[in-house]
Amino acid sequence: MENFDYIVVGGGSSGCVAASRLSEDPGVRVLLLESGRNDTSKWIHIPATFFKILEKGVDSIAYLGEPSEALNNRPAIVPQGHVIGGGSSINAMLYVRGQSQDYDSWGQMGVKGWSFEEVLPVFKSLENNLRHSDEFHGTEGEMVVSEKGYGHPLSWAFIRAAQEAGIPYNEDFNGAEQEGVGFYQSTTSENRRWSSAQAFLRKAEKRPNLKILTNRRVAKITFADKRASGVVLEDGASYDCSGEVVMCAGAIETPRLLQLSGIGNAAELKEHGIDVVSDLPGVGENYQDHLESTVQGETHEPISMYEEDKGFAAFKHMLQYLTTRTGLLTSNVVECGGFVDVSDAGIPDMQFCVLPLMVGGLDRPAIEAHGIAIGPVFLRPKSRGTVKLRSANSKDSALFNSGALTDPADVEILMRGIRKGIEILEAPSLAKLIKRRMLPEPGIEKDDDAFRDYVRQTAKTIFHPSGTCKMGGDTDKMAVLDSELRVRGVQGLRVCDASAMPNLISGNTNAPTMMIAERCTRFMMGKETVEA
Ligand SMILES: Cc1cc2nc3c(=O)[nH]c(=O)nc-3n(C[C@H](O)[C@H](O)[C@H](O)COP(=O)(O)OP(=O)(O)OC[C@H]3O[C@@H](n4cnc5c(N)ncnc54)[C@H](O)[C@@H]3O)c2cc1C
Numbered sequence: 001m002e003n004f005d006y007i008v009v010g011g012g013s014s015g016c017v018a019a020s021r022l023s024e025d026p027g028v029r030v031l032l033l034e035s036g037r038n039d040t041s042k043w044i045h046i047p048a049t050f051f052k053i054l055e056k057g058v059d060s061i062a063y064l065g066e067p068s069e070a071l072n073n074r075p076a077i078v079p080q081g082h083v084i085g086g087g088s089s090i091n092a093m094l095y096v097r098g099q100s101q102d103y104d105s106w107g108q109m110g111v112k113g114w115s116f117e118e119v120l121p122v123f124k125s126l127e128n129n130l131r132h133s134d135e136f137h138g139t140e141g142e143m144v145v146s147e148k149g150y151g152h153p154l155s156w157a158f159i160r161a162a163q164e165a166g167i168p169y170n171e172d173f174n175g176a177e178q179e180g181v182g183f184y185q186s187t188t189s190e191n192r193r194w195s196s197a198q199a200f201l202r203k204a205e206k207r208p209n210l211k212i213l214t215n216r217r218v219a220k221i222t223f224a225d226k227r228a229s230g231v232v233l234e235d236g237a238s239y240d241c242s243g244e245v246v247m248c249a250g251a252i253e254t255p256r257l258l259q260l261s262g263i264g265n266a267a268e269l270k271e272h273g274i275d276v277v278s279d280l281p282g283v284g285e286n287y288q289d290h291l292e293s294t295v296q297g298e299t300h301e302p303i304s305m306y307e308e309d310k311g312f313a314a315f316k317h318m319l320q321y322l323t324t325r326t327g328l329l330t331s332n333v334v335e336c337g338g339f340v341d342v343s344d345a346g347i348p349d350m351q352f353c354v355l356p357l358m359v360g361g362l363d364r365p366a367i368e369a370h371g372i373a374i375g376p377v378f379l380r381p382k383s384r385g386t387v388k389l390r391s392a393n394s395k396d397s398a399l400f401n402s403g404a405l406t407d408p409a410d411v412e413i414l415m416r417g418i419r420k421g422i423e424i425l426e427a428p429s430l431a432k433l434i435k436r437r438m439l440p441e442p443g444i445e446k447d448d449d450a451f452r453d454y455v456r457q458t459a460k461t462i463f464h465p466s467g468t469c470k471m472g473g474d475t476d477k478m479a480v481l482d483s484e485l486r487v488r489g490v491q492g493l494r495v496c497d498a499s500a501m502p503n504l505i506s507g508n509t510n511a512p513t514m515m516i517a518e519r520c521t522r523f524m525m526g527k528e529t530v531e532a
Contacts, residue, residue: 001230001238001239001240002031002239002240003029003239003240003241003242004029004030004031004211004239004240004241004242004243005022005028005029005030005241005242005243005244006022006028006029006030006031006241006243006244006245006246006524007030007031007033007230007231007239007241007244007245007246008022008030008031008032008033008246008248009033009218009221009231009245009246009247009248009249009254009257010033010034010035010086010218010247010248010249010250010253010254010497011032011033011034011036011084011085011086011197011201011212011214011248012034012081012085012086012087012088012089012196012248012249012250012497013081013085013086013087013088013195013196013497013498013510013513013514013517014086014196014248014496014497014498014513014514014516014517014520015032015034015086015196015246015248015249015497015517016084016085016086016088016195016196016197016199016200016201017126017196017200017514017517017518017521018246018248018496018517018520018521019032019200019201019204019210019212020200020201020203020204020210021200021517021518021521021522021525022246022521022524022525023204023207023209023210024204025209025525026207026208026209027209028209028243029209029211030209030210030211031211031213031239031241032201032210032211032212032213033213033216033217033218033231033233033239034083034084034212034213034214034215034216035082035215035216035217035218035249036059036081036082036083036084036086036214036215037058037059037083037084037214037215038083038084038214039059039083039084039085039089039195039197041053041058041059041083043056043059044059044083044085044089044090044193044195045192045193046192046193046321046329047093047149047186047188047191047192047193047329047330047331047332047333048150048317048328048329048330048331048332048333049309049329050090050091050092050093050193050332050333051333052309053083053089053090054079054090058082059081059082059083059089059090060079060080060081060082060083060090061079061080061082062077062078062079062362063077063078063079063080063252063397063398063400064076064077064397064400065077065078065385065400065401065402065404066399066400066401068401068402068403068404068405068406070383070403070404070405070406070456071404071405071456071457071459072453072456072457074363074457075363076289076385076400076402076404076461077361077362077363077460077461078252078289078400078402078461078463078465079362079463080250080252080463080465081250084197084201084212084214085195085196085197085198085201086196086248086250087250087463087509087510087513088187088195088196088197088510088514089193089195089196089197091463091508091510092332092333092334092353092508093186093187093188093193093194093332094184094185094186094187094332094334094353094508094510095145095174095184095185095186095187095508095510095511096173096174096184096507096508096511097123097174097505097507097511097512097515098178098505098506098507098512099178099347099348099505099506099507100116101116101347101506102116102503102505102506103115103116103118103119103505104116105503106471106501106502106503109472109473109476109502109503110472110473110474110475110476110479111471111472111473111483111502112473112483112530112531113483113530113531114471114483114530118530119515119519120136122515122518122519122522123138123511123515124136124137124138124141125138125140125141125518126138126141126142126143126511126514126515126518127139127141127143127145128140128141128142128143128144128145129145129185130144130145130146130147131145131146131147131185132172132174132175134175136172136174136175136176137174137175142199142200143187143194143196143199143511143514144187144188144189144194144199145185145186145187146185146186146187146188146189146194147183147185147186148183148184148185148186148331148332148335148336149186149188149191149330149331149332150327150328150330150331150335151183151335152304152305152328152331152335152356153303153356154299154303154304154354154356154372154433155183155335155336155354155356157372157429157430157433158181158336158337158354158372158374158424158430159181159182159183159336160427160429160430161424161425161427161428161429161430161431162181162338162352162424162427163181164427164428164429165420165423165424165427167179167180167181167338167340167424168180168181169181169182170182170338170339172185173185173338173339173507178339178347178348178506178507179338179339179340179341179347179348180338180339181336181337181338181340181352182336182338183335183336184332184334184335184336184337186332187199187510187511188332190325191321191325191326191330192325196510196514216233216234216235216237217233217234217235218231218232218233218234218249218257219231219232219233219234219257219260219394220232220257220260220261220394221245221247221257221258221261221263221493222238222261223261223262223277223490226277226278226489226490226491227490227491227492228241228244228245228490228491228492228493229241229492230245231245234394234395241492243492244492244493244494244524245492245493245494246494246495246496246520246524247469247493247494247495247496247497247499248495248496248497248517249497250465250497250498250499251287251387251465251466251467251468251469251497251498251499252387252398252400252465252468253398254468254469254495254497254499255283255284255387255398255468255469255499256284256387256389256398258280258283258284258469258480258487258495259274259283259284259388259389260274260389260392260394261277262274262275262276262277262278263277263278263280263283263487263489263490263493264279264280264281264283264284264389265279265280265281265283265284266279266281268388268389269389272389272391272392273392274389274392277489277490278487278488278489278490279489280480280487280488280489281477281478282469282470282472282476282477282478282479282480283468283469283480284386284387284388284398284468284469285384285386285468285478286384286467286468286470286478286502287384287385287386287387287400287401287402287403287465287466287467287468288381288383288384288385288464288465288466288467288501288503288504289381289385289402289404289461289462289463289464289465289466289504290351290377290378290379290381290461290462290463290464290504291377291378291381291404291405291410291414291459291460291461291462292353292375292376292377292414292459292460292462293375293376293414293417293418293454293455293458293459293460294359294373294374294375294418294421294439294458295373295374295375295376295418295421295422295424295425295437295439295440296358296359296367296371296372296373296374296437296438296439297371297372297425297430297434297435297436297437297438298358298367298369298370298371298434298435298436298437298438299370299371299372299433299434299435300433300434300435301370301433302370303370303433304356304357304358304370304371304372305328305331305333305355305356305357306357306358306368306369306370306371308328317329331356333355333356333357334353334354334355335354335356336354337351337352337353337354337375338351338352339351339352339379339506339507340352340417340420342376342413342416342417342419342420343413343416347506348379348506349378349379349380349413349506350376350377350378350379350413350416350417350420351376351377351379351506351507352374352375352376352377352417352421352424353375353377353462354372354373354374354375355372355373355375356372357370357371357372357373358370358371358372358373358438359373361458361460362460364458367438367439369438371434371438372425372430372433372434374421374424374425375421375462376414376417376418376420376421377417377462378410378413378414378417379506379507380503380504380506381404381407381410381504382407382409382410383403383404383405383406383407383410384403384406384407384467385400385401385402385403385404385406386399386400386401386403387399387400387468388400388401402461404459404461405455405456405459411452411455411456414455414459415445415448415451415452415455418440418445418451418454418455419445422437422440422445425437439458440454440458441454462508464498464504464508464509465498466498466499466501466504466509467498467499467501467502467503467504468499469481469487469495469499469500470499470500470501470502471483471485471500471501471502472502480495480499481494481495481500482531483530483531484520484523484529484530484531485500485516485519485520485523494520494523494524496516496517496519496520496521497513497516497517498512498513498516500516501516
C-alpha cells in the first residue's frame, strides 16, 4: 500500500492551499484526493460563465436539505464545487474577508490566536492586490486580487442610487471600513478566474512529491488506535499516512466523513453501528450559511444581461473575449454591492449582492425580462443547522437540515434589508431606468405577515456553508477542533476548510477559508504556534 506523510482530502479552496504548502518540502510525500474532475471546463475560467457550471451540475453538486417549515416547506438547496479548486472554481470571485470583529469574536469563544490582528498578516501574505498596497493589503502573495473586469451600466446605476439613499461610497471593503457601496474586487487575473487551484496548485502539481488523484472519493479515515493512519476510498483503494490527514472536503462533506470514521456524537454513531473513535457531539452541529432574499425591477429598455448568453449575442461576446480578453464575459456578474447597517448595530449587518439581470432561485425560474436584482444578505445568521448521517453507508448523502430562518430574527433582518433594497431601487438613478418593481410584489412590505411569507418563500443560500467542525476552547463541549485545527481526542487529523469557523464571518468565505488552510499548514510544519 502506498504511504504518504500527508493526505489532503478534498482539492477545493482549502485543499489546494494545503497540498501546495505541504509539498514545498521535497522531503515529504503528499497525496491530494479530489472527488471531482480536473478544472478543465472553459466555463470555470471565463468569469461571466460561472452560472453555467451550476446549470450543468458536473463540476458542482447541489446538496438538498430536508424540507423545512421555516422555508415554507421548501428544502434548502446548497450547490458546492465538485472539481479541482472546489468553490473557488465555481464561485462569483468576490474578494471579501469580513470584519475585524468576526475574528476577535472567535477569541471570545475560547479560540486562541485568531484575533484580527493575528490573521491579518496571513491574509496579506496570500494576497497580490493589484490596486491596494497599505496596512490592510499584500502585494506579494499567490492570490491575485483585481479590480472589476467590467462595469455594467446597471451596476453603476445601483452605486449612484445607493448613495442617493444615504449609503457612502467605499473603494475598499477590506480596508479600514467595510461600510458602503461600490464594486467588489475579484479573485481574477487578466480577466480570468484566479481560483485556489490556479494560485496554489498549478505550480505545485509539477512536484514529484505531490500526487494528485481526481475522480476519487474518500469514504472514511482509518485509525490505528487513536491515530489517523490513512484513508479508504469509495472504490475500495486505501492509502497509508504516517504524518497527518487533513480534511478539506467542505462544511457538508467533512463532518459526514468524520462521523463515518467514528468521530462525532457517540450515541448517534452507535445507533448507526459505527465504532466510536472520539466522542465529539459538535461534529455536524453549528451549520451556518448566508441567505439572501431579493428585490427585482424590470427596466424600460433592454439594457441588462438578460439573454446575452444566447444566440448571436453570446457568439459576439465569446469572440470578443477570446480575441481581446475584454467585454461582457470579463464580468463576474455580481460586480457590485456593499455593506450596510440596517439595524443600528454599529457595524454593517447586511451585504448587498447586485446582479445586472433578474435571477431566479434553484427552485424558482427567473423572470423573463430585462431588469436588475438587488440581493440583501444577512451577515451574522442566528439560525443553526446540522449535517448528520443518514446511515453508515458512505454512499448515502448526509442528512442535512440547514436550519435556515428557524430563528425569526433572521427573517426580520432580511425584511429590513429588502426595505433598504427597495429604497435604493426607488432612488433617482435607478428609478429613471425602472419600469416597475417585480419583486417583492409592490405593497407587500406594508403587510408584515405577507412580507415575512415572501422572505420564507424566496430566501436562498449565497453558498457559504460553514461551522460544522468548529474550533473552540478546552471547556467548550461542542468544540471539534483545538486552536491549531487538530481534531480533539485523536492524533494526526486536522480540519482546515470552512467547517472550522466557529462563527460565520461577515462576508464571503473564500479568502477566509484559504487563510485558515494557510495557517493550518504553518502549524503542521512548525512555523507557527498559538498554543501556550
Ligand atoms: C456558487 C458559489 C458562489 C460563491 N461565491 C463566492 C464569492 O464570490 N466569494 C467568496 O469569497 N466565496 C464565494 N463562495 C464560497 C466559497 O467559494 C467557499 O466558502 C469555499 O470555496 C469553501 O472552501 P472549502 O475548502 O471549505 O470547500 P470547497 O472549496 O467546496 O472544497 C471541497 C472539495 O472537496 C471535495 N470533496 C468533497 N467530498 C469529498 C470526498 N469524499 N473525497 C474527496 N473529495 C471530496 C469537493 O469535490 C470539493 O472540491 C461561493 C461558493 C459557491 C458554491
